[in-house]
Amino acid sequence: MHATLPLLKESDFPAISRGALDTLQVNLGYLCNLSCLHCHVNAGPSRKEIMDKPTIDNVLAYLGQKQIKTLDLTGGAPEMNPYFRYLIKEARALGVRVIDRCNLTILEEPGYENMAEFLAMHQVEIVASLPCYLSDNVDAQRGNGVFDSSIKALKKLNDLGYARAGSELLLTLVYNPQGALLPPSQAELEASYKRELHIRFGIQFNHLFTITNMPIKRFGSMLISRGQFGSYMQLLKESYSEDNLAGVMCRNLVSIDWKGFVYDCDFNQMLDLPMLEKRGEKMHITKLINQDITGEPITVMDHCYGCTAGQGSSCGGALDD
Ligand code: SF4
Numbered sequence: 001m002h003a004t005l006p007l008l009k010e011s012d013f014p015a016i017s018r019g020a021l022d023t024l025q026v027n028l029g030y031l032c033n034l035s036c037l038h039c040h041v042n043a044g045p046s047r048k049e050i051m052d053k054p055t056i057d058n059v060l061a062y063l064g065q066k067q068i069k070t071l072d073l074t075g076g077a078p079e080m081n082p083y084f085r086y087l088i089k090e091a092r093a094l095g096v097r098v099i100d101r102c103n104l105t106i107l108e109e110p111g112y113e114n115m116a117e118f119l120a121m122h123q124v125e126i127v128a129s130l131p132c133y134l135s136d137n138v139d140a141q142r143g144n145g146v147f148d149s150s151i152k153a154l155k156k157l158n159d160l161g162y163a164r165a166g167s168e169l170l171l172t173l174v175y176n177p178q179g180a181l182l183p184p185s186q187a188e189l190e191a192s193y194k195r196e197l198h199i200r201f202g203i204q205f206n207h208l209f210t211i212t213n214m215p216i217k218r219f220g221s222m223l224i225s226r227g228q229f230g231s232y233m234q235l236l237k238e239s240y241s242e243d244n245l246a247g248v249m250c251r252n253l254v255s256i257d258w259k260g261f262v263y264d265c266d267f268n269q270m271l272d273l274p275m276l277e278k279r280g281e282k283m284h285i286t287k288l289i290n291q292d293i294t295g296e297p298i299t300v301m302d303h304c305y306g307c308t309a310g311q312g313s314s315c316g317g318a319l320d321d
């Protein structure tokens, strides 16, 4: 049971509108092998919501017709969708760059033994959560044993060529704070991660993205239960930086849920703030295909301050980098 989040009210967040669309972020379902504390999706092993094959084909039709540059796959653990490999093969055949937002541990689960090889073979970029280079901090946020499993998976990816000198296989790590704090400097933390992971485990990666925790879903409920929701929202608002407004990710991407409905971003998806058709109905990807949404307004609420606080935050990490 999650506490009700006091976000869906009038907000003083500035009005913003869409630029050119270059990324389709697709949530393949809420099934996950983990149940992390900071999860903004409330994903977990018992979730049943999974994108079906007809909807995956709708996604592929959209990619082909609109010539979208990037397909960004999220979940849950996107690899647990039974059509994950099909989607990647077909998208790559269209020449689309594919990103897999991977929790690493799934690569070590029974039944997924050759997933890392598959991702390398199809030149899928991997963006992987690793909230610390120290075992205790990762296990506290993500569950016991997650750190060791993540390290094994990272070694496997390096062995396949990910993040190796001269290789085109890209491996990005993602850091998010342990609690109700803003992330530290992305550049400085990336340097520490590179040094520590190399010294301790011989692991290499290309970039580190720092991402601000959004005050929604599981993390939002945790803030409420600890009495920190108000102070965290105040921190996000006080740290607002106008320079980040031009770069918020919703300007250039749309987010698709497991049923094919369209949202301005993954966070709006989780708050059930869908993009609407002119008639007021939820926009489906099969309808979006006939629309030009450039210049359309984006639905903003108080959680949007999570994207503009401090150095800014997006699926591509800090905005001032
Ligand atoms: S944060 Fe990622 S790995 Fe953790 S439960 Fe959510 S979807 Fe799964």
Ligand code: SF4
Binding pocket: 248, 249, 250, 251, 264, 265, 266, 267, 268, 298, 299, 300, 301, 303, 304, 305, 307
């Ligand atoms: S939360 Fe979503 S809609 Fe709001 S600024 Fe961030 S990306 Fe845009």
